Amino acid sequence: MNTSAPLFELTRGPIVEATHRGSIAVVTADGRLLKSYGDPYTVAFLRSSAKPFQALPFVETGGTEHYQYTQKELAISCASHETSQMHLDTIRAMQNKIGIEEHLLQCGPHLPGDAAKLREVIQKNITPTANFNNCSGKHTSMLAFAKMRGLPLENYLANDHPIQRDILKTLAEMCGMDANDIQLGIDGCSAPNFALPLYNSALGMARMCDPRDLAPGRAIACKKITTAMATHPEMVGNYGEFDTELMKAAEGKIVTKRGAEGFQIVGILPGVIHEQGVGIAIKVSDGDKSSMDDNLHTHIRVRPPVTLEILRQLGALTEAQMQALTAFGPAKVIRNYAGLVTGSSRPAFKLQP
Secondary structure, three states: OOOOEEEEEEEOOEEEEEEEEEEEEEOOOOOOOOEEOOOOEEEOOHHHHHHHHHHHHHHHHHHHHHHHOHHHHHHHHOOOOOOHHHHHHHHHHHHHOOOOOOOHHHOOOOOOOHHHHHHHHHOOOOOOOOHHHOOOOHHHHHHHHHHHHOHHHHHHHOOHHHHHHHHHHHHHOOOOHHHHHHHEEEEOOOOOOEEEEEEHHHHHHHHHOOOOOOOOHHHHHHHHHHHHHHOOHHHHHOOOOHHHHHHHHOOOOOOEEEEEEEEEEEEOOOOOOOOOOOOEEEEEOOOEEEOOOOOEEEEOHHHHHHHHHHHHHHHOOOOOHHHHHHHOOOOOEEEEEOEEEEEEEEEEEOOOO
């Protein structure tokens, strides 16, 4: 049974006006449930938090060497990029070296999340194409994986396509599950997506960040992925976006990836809070809320401050690192359009051992 609990609340004056509920699992690489809140076995779709796992079999079988990927190109393969010009340029460079055309991507187009590019699209009446999709890096590398193996490209998203079977198998192994027990759905970008318990998602991320007990080839691939994401966090999201800024502030010790509908996954490298790597999976039950300000910047209400509060309670960030991230929380003053203070937003949970 899903026993989600209050995660985050907003006040107006002395009254709690709104409460978001959810669940958290904090798991070590050897499978110990270190901390939790709500129901750590809530089954939830990873959505875009699955991307590092979706890239793993491609990297493990030599894809990055085959196409001479740079670290930036590997990072954007695991990204929900915001479609700034640097992202579009990187995707196009990847497709050129792979030898594929943009029209092969089956993710569909959408408007940029990057404010500057969004203005340009509106002002110049540009029609977005598939490369504008924030999953275009993932799709480009899926096509690269299929092409490298001489497999069909036109059905690369089918559940029974060999690359999708390999992705599901690899995810199941990383997360300590039987592949038959992972429920499948169609993601917003049309790729298969995966629902599993928060505990298992967190376990997979802990192993991604601490692969010492994995087979040597997989361990090397995991390190390539986490290193690329931590070294080029601007490719994973965008400058100013939470995942990017958290990884920048953590200086290579934390890897994180957001997912739609209130999902977030975080990996902490060994030695930061525990001798082993630690994975964190978060699900906001109501799917979280985003809003756009007058400068066309998008703000996510719940996941960033909740993630910061988890890391604060775990002692994973220094005071200086927390200070560098105060724009995201954990607690914030709320002002109205006239600049008057109306209340606050704040975490409402304490992790349980």
